[in-house]
Amino acid sequence: MKKIKLQIANDIASITNLDAKNIYEYIEIPPDSKMGDYAFPCFKLAKDLKKAPPAIAQDIKNGFNNISNDDIDKIEVVGGYINFFVNKIQCIKSVFNDVADKGEFYGSSMEGKGKKAIIEYSSPNIAKPFHIGHLRSTVIGGALYNIYKFMGYDVVGINHLGDWGIQFAKVMAGISLWKEEYNFDVNPIDEILKIYVRFSNEEKESEELTNLARQWFIRLEHGDEEAVNLWTWIRKISLESYNKTYDLLNSKFDSTNGEAFYNDKMQAIVEELEQKNLLVESEGAKVVMLDKYDMPPCIIITSTGTTIYATRDLAALKYRIDTYNFDKMVYVVGGEQQLHFKQFFKVMSLMGYEDYVKKCEHVYFGLIVDKNGEKIGSRKGNSVLLKDIFNEAINKSLEIIEQKNPTLENKEEIAKDIGVGAIIFNDLSNNRIKDEIFDLDIMLNFNGETGPYVQFMYVRTRSILEKSNIDVCDISNIDFSLLQEEETFEMIKHIAKFEETLKNALDKNEPSILTRYIVTLAQMYSSFYAKYTIMCDDEKTRNARLVLTKYVGDILKKGMNLLGMNCPEKM
Numbered sequence: 001m002k003k004i005k006l007q008i009a010n011d012i013a014s015i016t017n018l019d020a021k022n023i024y025e026y027i028e029i030p031p032d033s034k035m036g037d038y039a040f041p042c043f044k045l046a047k048d049l050k051k052a053p054p055a056i057a058q059d060i061k062n063g064f065n066n067i068s069n070d071d072i073d074k075i076e077v078v079g080g081y082i083n084f085f086v087n088k089i090q091c092i093k094s095v096f097n098d099v100a101d102k103g104e105f106y107g108s109s110m111e112g113k114g115k116k117a118i119i120e121y122s123s124p125n126i127a128k129p130f131h132i133g134h135l136r137s138t139v140i141g142g143a144l145y146n147i148y149k150f151m152g153y154d155v156v157g158i159n160h161l162g163d164w165g166i167q168f169a170k171v172m173a174g175i176s177l178w179k180e181e182y183n184f185d186v187n188p189i190d191e192i193l194k195i196y197v198r199f200s201n202e203e204k205e206s207e208e209l210t211n212l213a214r215q216w217f218i219r220l221e222h223g224d225e226e227a228v229n230l231w232t233w234i235r236k237i238s239l240e241s242y243n244k245t246y247d248l249l250n251s252k253f254d255s256t257n258g259e260a261f262y263n264d265k266m267q268a269i270v271e272e273l274e275q276k277n278l279l280v281e282s283e284g285a286k287v288v289m290l291d292k293y294d295m296p297p298c299i300i301i302t303s304t305g306t307t308i309y310a311t312r313d314l315a316a317l318k319y320r321i322d323t324y325n326f327d328k329m330v331y332v333v334g335g336e337q338q339l340h341f342k343q344f345f346k347v348m349s350l351m352g353y354e355d356y357v358k359k360c361e362h363v364y365f366g367l368i369v370d371k372n373g374e375k376i377g378s379r380k381g382n383s384v385l386l387k388d389i390f391n392e393a394i395n396k397s398l399e400i401i402e403q404k405n406p407t408l409e410n411k412e413e414i415a416k417d418i419g420v421g422a423i424i425f426n427d428l429s430n431n432r433i434k435d436e437i438f439d440l441d442i443m444l445n446f447n448g449e450t451g452p453y454v455q456f457m458y459v460r461t462r463s464i465l466e467k468s469n470i471d472v473c474d475i476s477n478i479d480f481s482l483l484q485e486e487e488t489f490e491m492i493k494h495i496a497k498f499e500e501t502l503k504n505a506l507d508k509n510e511p512s513i514l515t516r517y518i519v520t521l522a523q524m525y526s527s528f529y530a531k532y533t534i535m536c537d538d539e540k541t542r543n544a545r546l547v548l549t550k551y552v553g554d555i556l557k558k559g560m561n562l563l564g565m566n567c568p569e570k571m
């Protein structure tokens, strides 16, 4: 299809003497195929050509009379638009050749070749178990990581662990006080959480505890041996527990340099801010004033003399500029931190790094809420552990398998793919800035727009292919004219949009664009399957439908994998 679009762009360019590349960008796909397969809006040419759009459209249409383009069956002018109806057979042939040629790279534009992208994601505050609040960053960031890679970028995935700061010091202070009362042998991370919760509660009544935590933090900042050892132990325990979740989610990180990594890099940032006359004293703290930009001051050093979250983000960005020389960097962090990112980006710009700040983007997202719109995890101060949620989803999936297909092999593994896939898919189903409704019954509905539904459709394509015995990789004898029914042709056109979909998802840092695309493909295949017999008697028709089945299955799987989900071969 891309070739056909390119040819149309070239033809229009030769008729109008305008640049083919721009023309190509202007060509649209009409919302309804009754208006053609491609449309060219002439409005954007009116200024250059000094003519009304309908007149331009007519001229271009006339121009096509002198051009031979076998791909086009019909051209219609409607107002300022030219609608092109492509020749179905040519179109199907072009899509099939494209898929067959590109194989597993089908859909990749390779636009990132030679470019470096940093995807910073997950970034939980450790020393606590993985909380549901971290899920979205991990899932959205993981999908972006895969999509950027597939599109040819050299990607660095960074987990900017919250392994520093007063929160962490509270756990350290708690352990120093009460370690005898807890048993760290079995589930150390759960014990650490208990200590954190106890500390936070008792702290409300006791200023001494707060002071103790502060002292631990100061000791840590100064490299005191006992503090550093305790810190190292907590970090190790936390990561071991986190890695179990990352394995389930297929999350990949190239660096886990968290906030602590920047401890020895902050002094330089503070000095640089001082040299550039950006730091001022305010109520005992050192801040950068941002009132000119309608923002509160960005605190760099607190009144007790310690550094803070923003100081570490400044040091981290400076470090990444020096180390990676990136072309793009996305921070996948919740919407609550919008002000923080605006502030520290502005401070970096004031320091003279505006060119790099322009390459950075805060990719934010909404909250996770229950059916009633209430934020999950906030009720009664209980935090919902991700571990428990995954277990529940996996167990429910296993129950469903027991009902539907009790003799299936590898039930546990498959239940894992389904349960985890359901959670990931739900997270990536809607525009990321919307709140996500978290309801396992909805996510695990095999008939809804869900992960299990897509997985099931993939399995269907595989089981059909298993029953056939043709070589679906050889398309030289396929009769493309047999795939012209309306639904079939629409599905083939959808397949042709895979690359454009990925490009769009990448440009907007919006994985849900891909999720919507694959769910639509699965639905299209489901209708196709219901309406036509794939293993029909006519061999030629059967072969053509089988190859199409293979392509649909491959794209469903590729799409799911890019979003971070597995597709079982049977279920």
Ligand code: ARG
Pocket (backbone or CB within 6 Å): 120, 123, 124, 125, 160, 161, 162, 313, 331, 333
């Ligand atoms: N650890 C932080 C939190 O859980 C998120 C870190 C986001 N990344 C950053 N560079 N500030 O709130």
